Amino acid sequence: MTDARRWLFTLTILAGSFLLFLVQPMVARMALPHLGGAPNVWNSAMLVYQALLLGGYAYAHAMGRFSLAKQGFIHIVVLLMGGLTLPLALAQIAPPAPGWEALWVPWLFMLTVGPAFFAISAQAPLIQRWFAAHPDAGNPYPLYAASNLGSFAGLLTYPLLAEPLLPLGQQSRYWAIGYVLLIILVIAVVLARRGAVGGPIPRVAPANVAGKGSRHRTGWKTIGLWLGLSAVPSGLMLSTTTFLTTDIMAMPLLWVIPLGLYLLSFSIAFAGNRTLATLFVFLAPVVLLVDGSLAMFAAGRADLLAAVASVIMLFVVAVALHARLYESRPDPSELTRFYLVMSIGGALGGLFTALIAPVAFDWTWEHPLLILGAAALLPLGPWVRLIGNRIVNPRVLRIVLVAALMIALNAALALFVSSVANANLSALQWAALLGILALSLLFAARRWSFVAGTAVLLLSLGGAAHLYTMVDGQRERSYFGIYSLRERDNGDLQLMHGTTVHGIQRAGNDLATEPTTYYGRTSGVGLALRQADAMFGPGARIGVVGLGVGTLACYREEGQDWTFFEIDPVVLHFSDRGEFTYLSRCAPDSPVIIGDARLKLEGMAENRFDILVIDAFSSDAIPLHLLTYEAIGIYRRALDDDGVLVMHISNNYIRLEPVIARLAASHVLRTIIRKDDHDDATSQYPSSWVALARDDAHLAKLKEAGGWEELAPPEGRVWTDDYASILPYLVWENFL
Structure with a gap:
């Protein structure tokens, strides 16, 4: 010591x-x-x-x-x-x-x-x-x-x-x-x-800070560099989180990975031993071009490759930018000023991504923009020496780089257009993509060509398609997600929430009121709502949490009292504007209450509903606060004593059956589950719905329709507002 x-x-x-x-x-x-x-x-x-x-x-x-x-x-x-x-x-x-x-x-x-x-x-x-x-x-x-x-x-x-x-x-x-x-x-x-x-602290000689530092007060140009080098990784960390949960895969707590790697990047970049940081600086331009292109290419496909590429790119680029930040550090006498500027840059990156982007953009445009920002700031010295300095004549180098840009632009556009129809690339398409990315390494010879080449790849490998959707006005963004309207080849209209189909309405008047996707007539919710009159009489009171495109409205029968709950006003706008007409055709007088359904139900009178449907998803993930002991208590309070709670638990990444079983046991509720495997290419999707009730009477009526079975046995501790963990229930094989 x-x-x-x-x-x-x-x-x-x-x-x-x-x-x-x-x-x-x-x-x-x-x-x-x-x-x-x-x-x-x-x-x-x-x-x-x-x-x-x-x-x-x-x-x-x-x-x-x-x-x-x-x-x-x-x-x-x-x-x-x-x-x-x-x-x-x-x-x-x-x-x-x-x-x-x-x-x-x-x-x-x-x-x-x-x-x-x-x-x-x-x-x-x-x-x-x-x-x-x-x-x-x-x-x-x-x-x-x-x-x-x-x-x-x-x-x-x-x-x-x-x-x-x-x-x-x-x-x-x-x-x-x-x-x-x-x-x-x-x-x-x-x-x-x-x-x-x-x-x-008195100023010290440069040797006292491992060869770096200055006896002169840092100028504004360097301060501006500090701001950029701290703002871009901070914004990229948050945009990667949004990009992943919106366009790759929606799973709870996914933000831990980008934030954790962002923090770890500082530990490498600011370490006294510079070997690892130097390696990351060398690799960063390659990773930015390759992984940035792959992430953009696979955006919206729920592709694991794109998820991995985005995370690797964030980590490597953040290390490289923070390493450049470390190399530009001042004398220790300006240490707190240096960290103050760094924190300002980090806050600016967060402000851009968290507040400005959701209001200004209709998609996660902040992500490619921050990738371009990283391209403008990454250290390119090793690559300039490796590639750029081999061609002595600057005019010849400029011609070579422009030609490479044109070839990459046209080849990447052709590849993207050919891949739209098929989710899986052929061996020839993979070879073409690898060839384009190999050619793109030439761009690192100069700063202008590197920025331009990055923009070309991002634009041609998916950016242009997103621009077209923006101009066409078929996408909207709110605080709760990004929604896209897509007209299918057969004329059907579908609503996408991130990577998840939120609903489909069939084309033509004859099919426009036919329930689709997870809500078909053989689904659990379809079977339950079709028997509402048989269970509760002609004046059945139905509550639906999660509007979507309004599909469930067309199960409404004459005399029934229906109420919808929707947290996002943007979702309701799709029905109000007439893009989807389930609501206007089948339940035009039914109120739609805007706000968090749990809070709204808590404020309503007891025994308000005979059937309460919980179908609230954030892309592919069910909000955790709707699956706790306290939440089930609120649903029970809102239901009549003999009412039925119907919950949608379809999920690719989390086993929710044992969770619901434990919640039901804690509230002494009977349960059955309907797993509908009906899956056609047009409009019917597999789904899992659980029905819960205080006694078996109404559940027995549901079981008479066939297809219902016993729920999986409960596992683990009951989820509460005070305790919940998804780790024991993750379906690991679905991440591969």
Whole structure:
């Protein structure tokens, strides 16, 4: 152990970052009963965290005017004040008005975790500054790698350990204990620097920061570079999350992977040993061109290859951009200023992706735009030397690059057009794609050709098709997802939510009221609604959670009382404007209540419905807060004593049967399941529907129609608002 006590400062930074990123998913999990399960919820939460991080870094920078003793005293007081909000509990505020979710969610997170998060967020730059105050400290920047390693560990600990093992109340209490231990570590750090020189850290020779640094104050051009190098990876991390959950595969907690790799990229980029960072810098241009093209090419196909390509691209590109950021770092006397600018850049990237993009764009256009931003910033030195410098004549090089751009554009367009009809590429098409990508490596010879080549590949391998859809006005985006209208070859009209078919209406008046997709007459919900009069008489009261294109409306019989619940006004607009006419043809007078159905049902009178249908999906994922013990209690309250609850549990990635069985057992409900394998190429899809009731009388009537069977036995602990984990129920083979 040296007098500088690097181990103590490293441990303190690790602990603070661990707590910081352990609390992020914990608070998001607390908020689930109040949210609709949309991918943008996490982006909104991340925007709050980035804003608080910016505030913490600004506070750390402003503290530089004081002596180290005063800095330590002030920071300990701030930590103690943040601790007054512990243990953390969700702020009690009114639910959002429809359309205001993008602002309501950040406000909820700010009130819930703001003080404690702000106090810890200043740790990394502040403690690095204190460490550098010792004459024997050496380079302080690798401590930032330790900070992000702690962040990465905290982020993974939550879904793998904390969420599966502990209810939220215990999670919050253990986190509060960790916060107290952190304060003790900070006090130890302050004591370790007692007597050190106060005020601004004196400038040091470049050798003291591992060969980097400057005796001159950093100029605005370099500051602009810092902003770009921090904003693009931050935005790319969030756009990758949205891109994956919208266009590749929708599964809960998928955001953990992009955020975890984003944090890990700092640990590699800021490490004292530069070998791994140098390797990533060399690979990044190749990965950007290849994986960016593959991700765009497979967008909307729920393709695992595209998911893997997007994640790898994020990681490698983030390491390369952060490595360039590290190489441009200033003298330690400007350390807090450097991290302040970094946090501003990160917040700008989050602002663009979480708030501006959902309003400005009809698709995840932020993702290809940020890929282009990365192309403009990636270090190209090794490739310029490897390719560009081999052709001495600049005019000849320019001709070669322009010719390569034209060939790539036409070949990629031809390949994309030929692949539209078939989801699986032939061997010849794969060979053509690999040939195009190999040719594209020439673009790295110069910056202009690299940016232009990246744009050409993104545009020709899918971007042009998305542009056409945008111009045609057949797509809309809201806080809860991206919806696309598609007319099929036979004239049928379908609505896509991300990669999932949300409904189909047949062409022609004779077929326009025929139930389709997961709601056909042989589906569980179809069988249940067709027997509504037989079970409850001609005045049956039906509630449907999740409007979709309104397919279920055409099961309505004369005299029945129907009510629909829909969280997203955009979904209702497709019916109001007449694109889908199920609602207007079959249930024109039935009300559609806009808002989160769980909250709306909770506010309604008891025994309101005879049959309640739960069919709320966010693309392919069912919002978790609709599948908890408390949620089932709300549904029971809304149902008449002999009412029937019908739940849609079709899911490619999670086994929901044992979850529903456990929920039913906890509420003493009888259950049966209908697995409809009816699948034709036009309009009928396989589906799984569960019927739940207090007694067997009505379930027996359903079983008379045939096709119903017993539900799988319950497994695991009952899901509650306080505890739920999807890990035991993942269908791993479907990810391959």
